[in-house]
Every structure is written in structure tokens, then in C-alpha cells.
Amino acid sequence: MNYQPPTALPQRLLSNEEMQRALAGHDFGTVFRLARNHAGISYSRIAAACDIKPQRVGMLARGEGRITTFDKVVEIADALRIPGRMVGLAPRPWETGDAPAHPYAPEIGSTSVRRRTVLQAATSAGLAAALPALHRLPAPKHVTVSDVDQMQQRTARLRRLDDILGGGDTYRVYLGEYQSTKALLRDATFTLESRRHLVALLAEQAQQAGWAAFDGGRSADAEGLYEESRTAAREAGDSNLLGNAFAFLAYQTADRGAALEIAVSSCATITPETPAGVRALLYERLAWACAAANQPTRTEQALDTARAALDEQQDGEPQPDWAAWVDQTELDIMTGRCWTELRRPLRAVPVLTQALDRYSDHHARDKALYMSWLADAYLTAGEVEAAAAIISRALDLAAGVASVRPRQRLAPMLTQLRRHQELSTVRDVLEKAEP
Known part of the structure; x- marks a missing residue:
């Protein structure tokens, strides 16, 4: 006989528009509030099933704080039987019938699902298995520009993970993408144009992996990835990515004088064709380096230049996805x-x-x-x-x-x-x- 935990969210509630928005945005405070108000599931039962302190459940339901770690997202999804697609995960084992049957404790649901799944998801392999974007298609033997475009769209989708997860969760994901592209450059065949596009993608992925490394406390790894990104951007002839590689290096450099020199180099890559968003990004990073070096006049000048770039930005002007966050x-x-x-x-x-x-x-x-x-x-x-x-x-x-x-x-x-x-x-x- 198949059992469902008493805390499973009913289908009528999962189809609720407000619930769907909350799940898509990982707004679990709203999820908990709706579960109590519309399905009668108490906060104490939610706390027990999801392994969260009751006080924390109440705080989340009041809009205080958020669930931001990947392992906790997985744990909540499994405890409340939320389909993976609704929270950005691949189908969960209990959806596909791959999970072994586990007895349920009446008050908390399946302790096996609640504990073991989380431990598996905390590893890089578990993370890769849970995120649908990580299910790679077979690597092409001959890479076309169209293939690289698809890979770049995938990189853009994965970048959204950085909105809600820290580098400790995303580093292995981004590093795996970078290493996959590096292997493709080694093993596949190309035209000159498709190879140039793929090298530019490698530079972009190295920057994303470097950022996650920096955010997760891996400064040496971050610096190495930024250096590789700079080399790849130069080879690809992509001045925008080259400028961003310099900006990343400047941002994490401890020597404030050296950081300022590197930030100046990042802005030196700007050309008349540089998109407004990229110009704004590079000049705001220069402003930060000037402030760290205690140069208020240059700081204000750089900030003014960044603001002017945003003011000049035209609706519909193409911007690289990696600079789209600057507003x-x-x-x-x-x-x-x-x-x-x-x-x-x-x-x-x-x-x-x-x-x-x-x-x-x-x-x-x-x-x-x-x-x-x-x-x-x-x-x-x-x-x-x-x-x-x-x-x-x-x-x-x-x-x-x-x-x-x-x-x-x-x-x-x-x-x-x-x-x-x-x-x-x-x-x-x-x-x-x-x-």
C-alpha cells in the first residue's frame, strides 16, 4: 500500500495561483501560511516534517527571512510532497516511483526521505541530479555556432541560481559547466567562427565559476578562474568579457593600489560598441576601487559615468546576460x-x-x-x-x-x-x- 505523509500539500492547494507563484520564487513563508490557512496544516507539523524550528516557521510565514540553501529547498519539497517542477527541481524520486517505500511516522512523515535525501543533495552529484538544467545533451563531435548558442542559453539559465543560492551551493555546478566546455574545446571539431564563440563562452563560464568560488570562500580558486577567463576572452577577441574579467580580478584583490590599477584596465577595454550595461558595470566597479583607495573625486567621477551609461541605455538594446543585473x-x-x-x-x-x-x-x-x-x-x-x-x-x-x-x-x-x-x-x- 502507498502512503502519503499527513503534511503533503493537497492538489487543490498546489493548483492555487498564489501558491504556484510562491513555490516558483522559493517563498516558503507564503507556502507555509497558505498550507495552514487553506489546508489546516499547522506550523508545528510543518516544522517537524521539514526539520525547521517552529519559531523559524512562524517567522518565515510572517515574511521574516527566506529559505535560500539548496538542501533545505529539497528537504521541504520532499517533506510536503511538492512536485519538483514547481520549485525548479527535476522530478523527485517519489514522483517517478524510484524511491523505496519507507514507513511514515504519523506526526512527521517519512524520516528516511527527510534525512537521507538532503544528505545526498548536499553533494555535487546530488545537486547535479536535482537540477533539470544540469541534464546535459550528448556533446556534439562537431560544434556549430548554433550549438554554442544553445549552450550559452543554458549558462544564462544556470546563472539564475545565483539569485537565491550562495557560492557554497553553486560552485560545483558552475565549475562543471566550465570543465565541460573545456573538454569540448579539446575533443570536438569546429569552424573558426564556432571555436571563437565557444572560447568566449568558456570565458563567461570561468567568470561565473570564479564568482561562486569567491562567494563560497575559495579566493585562490576564484583568482585562477578569473585569470583563465581573461586569457580566453583575449583569445576570443571579446572586449566586453575581457573588461569584466579585469573587473572581477580588481574586486577581489586585497592590495587596494593594485585593485585600482586593474579596475582602470577594465575600463580601458571599453569601445564605442560596448553596450551601455557593460559600461555601467565596469565604471561602478572602478568607483568601488577608487573608494577603497580613498580617492573621493575619482569615485564620484566613475559613479557619474556609470549613471550616464545607464541613462543612455536604449529600450531593446542588446545586453549580455551576465551584465543584465546592473540597473x-x-x-x-x-x-x-x-x-x-x-x-x-x-x-x-x-x-x-x-x-x-x-x-x-x-x-x-x-x-x-x-x-x-x-x-x-x-x-x-x-x-x-x-x-x-x-x-x-x-x-x-x-x-x-x-x-x-x-x-x-x-x-x-x-x-x-x-x-x-x-x-x-x-x-x-x-x-x-x-x-
């Missing part, structure tokens, strides 16, 4: 970050506050990072309690995100807060930050 909100955030770095809190706080109000919690890692600069600006201004409130919110957003950067950014601010433990708001934040 007015991102530029406002970079502006606030630069003024924070230059210790100008009166300029930083308003622009960061307004930009972050427009920034979705869906991008939990990035918003947590950006909020750290707002907290830093408040600390510079001596507004300790305001800084503590922002840090508390950033900690909530960063919880469970497989990225080292939010905690790295917040650590020195938490150290500063310890000087003010007489304030109850500060004590609460320090308690929250404890491992």
Missing part, C-alpha cells in the same frame, strides 16, 4: 557603499535606505551584504541602535545562505557593538549572532 537600484547601492567606504555617512545613509527599500528579500545574500554597508554607515555616524537594528535584519537574511561574505562583512561591526552592551538592542543582536 539604477544596483548603482544606487554601489553609490551608498562607496560613500560608506569613504566615511561619508550623511551621503551614504539616504541613498542606501531608499535603494534597499526597493530591493527584494528574494535576493537574501545580496541584501544582507548591502545592509551591512548601511549598518557600517550608521556606526560611523555614531547611531549605534540604528546600526544594531540593521545588523539584526542582515543576520536574519543571511541565515542559511551558503556564502561566507555576509558574516565576514558583519563580523567587525559586531565587534564594535560589543562596546555598547549596556543597550538592550545591542545585546539582542549579539545573542542572535552567536553560533
Whole structure:
């Protein structure tokens, strides 16, 4: 006899339009709220089935924080019997009949599914098996430009993982794509044109893998991938990707003087044909390097140039997918970050506050990072309690995100807060930050 866990979401609820939107966006707080309100599934049962603390389930249902790690997405999908396609996964084993039957504990569902599937998904092999985009077609023996176009579309789809997952979750995925393309360059045959396109794709994939490595705390791996990207971009004659490779290298270089020189080199790749979005990206990264080097005039000039590029952008103008994230909100955030770095809190706080109000919690890692600069600006201004409130919110957003950067950014601010433990708001934040 086939059993279903008592927490399985009923079909009528899965077909609900609001539920489908929530599942597609991994907004599990809304999923939990709808499950309770429309199917009578209590938060305590959800907490037990999904291995989440009851208090955390309630917080998520109130819109406080998000589920952002891949393994937890898989665990929730399996515990609530959510079809994989609804949350961006391949069909789950229990959908295809490949999973062995497991007894269900009446109050929590299948403990075997709940525990073992998550451990498998935490490995690179489990991740590859669960994401439909990773099911590769057989590698062609002769690569055409059309083949490369399809591979580039796949790379663009996989890039969306970075919106909700940290580099600790995505690094193996992106590295696997890069290595697959590298093997194709070694083993397949091409025309000169298709090979040039494939080398450019290799440069793009190396940058994405390098970014995930950097985000996951693998700085040496990131630098190596950025260097390989720079070499490939040069070989392909792609000045846009070459400029972005320089920008990535500058962003992670610890020597601020060297970082500024590299950032200047990135902008030197700009030509009259460079898309507006790429120009904005390279100049905002130059602005950051100038701010880190304590050069306020050059910082403002670079920010103005980036803003002018966005203002010149025409509707429908082709932009590479890897630069599509740069918009007015991102530029406002970079502006606030630069003024924070230059210790100008009166300029930083308003622009960061307004930009972050427009920034979705869906991008939990990035918003947590950006909020750290707002907290830093408040600390510079001596507004300790305001800084503590922002840090508390950033900690909530960063919880469970497989990225080292939010905690790295917040650590020195938490150290500063310890000087003010007489304030109850500060004590609460320090308690929250404890491992």
C-alpha cells in the first residue's frame, strides 16, 4: 500500500495561483501560511516534517527571512510532497516511483526521505541530479555556432541560481559547466567562427565559476578562474568579457593600489560598441576601487559615468546576460557603499535606505551584504541602535545562505557593538549572532 505523509500539500492547494507563484520564487513563508490557512496544516507539523524550528516557521510565514540553501529547498519539497517542477527541481524520486517505500511516522512523515535525501543533495552529484538544467545533451563531435548558442542559453539559465543560492551551493555546478566546455574545446571539431564563440563562452563560464568560488570562500580558486577567463576572452577577441574579467580580478584583490590599477584596465577595454550595461558595470566597479583607495573625486567621477551609461541605455538594446543585473537600484547601492567606504555617512545613509527599500528579500545574500554597508554607515555616524537594528535584519537574511561574505562583512561591526552592551538592542543582536 502507498502512503502519503499527513503534511503533503493537497492538489487543490498546489493548483492555487498564489501558491504556484510562491513555490516558483522559493517563498516558503507564503507556502507555509497558505498550507495552514487553506489546508489546516499547522506550523508545528510543518516544522517537524521539514526539520525547521517552529519559531523559524512562524517567522518565515510572517515574511521574516527566506529559505535560500539548496538542501533545505529539497528537504521541504520532499517533506510536503511538492512536485519538483514547481520549485525548479527535476522530478523527485517519489514522483517517478524510484524511491523505496519507507514507513511514515504519523506526526512527521517519512524520516528516511527527510534525512537521507538532503544528505545526498548536499553533494555535487546530488545537486547535479536535482537540477533539470544540469541534464546535459550528448556533446556534439562537431560544434556549430548554433550549438554554442544553445549552450550559452543554458549558462544564462544556470546563472539564475545565483539569485537565491550562495557560492557554497553553486560552485560545483558552475565549475562543471566550465570543465565541460573545456573538454569540448579539446575533443570536438569546429569552424573558426564556432571555436571563437565557444572560447568566449568558456570565458563567461570561468567568470561565473570564479564568482561562486569567491562567494563560497575559495579566493585562490576564484583568482585562477578569473585569470583563465581573461586569457580566453583575449583569445576570443571579446572586449566586453575581457573588461569584466579585469573587473572581477580588481574586486577581489586585497592590495587596494593594485585593485585600482586593474579596475582602470577594465575600463580601458571599453569601445564605442560596448553596450551601455557593460559600461555601467565596469565604471561602478572602478568607483568601488577608487573608494577603497580613498580617492573621493575619482569615485564620484566613475559613479557619474556609470549613471550616464545607464541613462543612455536604449529600450531593446542588446545586453549580455551576465551584465543584465546592473540597473539604477544596483548603482544606487554601489553609490551608498562607496560613500560608506569613504566615511561619508550623511551621503551614504539616504541613498542606501531608499535603494534597499526597493530591493527584494528574494535576493537574501545580496541584501544582507548591502545592509551591512548601511549598518557600517550608521556606526560611523555614531547611531549605534540604528546600526544594531540593521545588523539584526542582515543576520536574519543571511541565515542559511551558503556564502561566507555576509558574516565576514558583519563580523567587525559586531565587534564594535560589543562596546555598547549596556543597550538592550545591542545585546539582542549579539545573542542572535552567536553560533
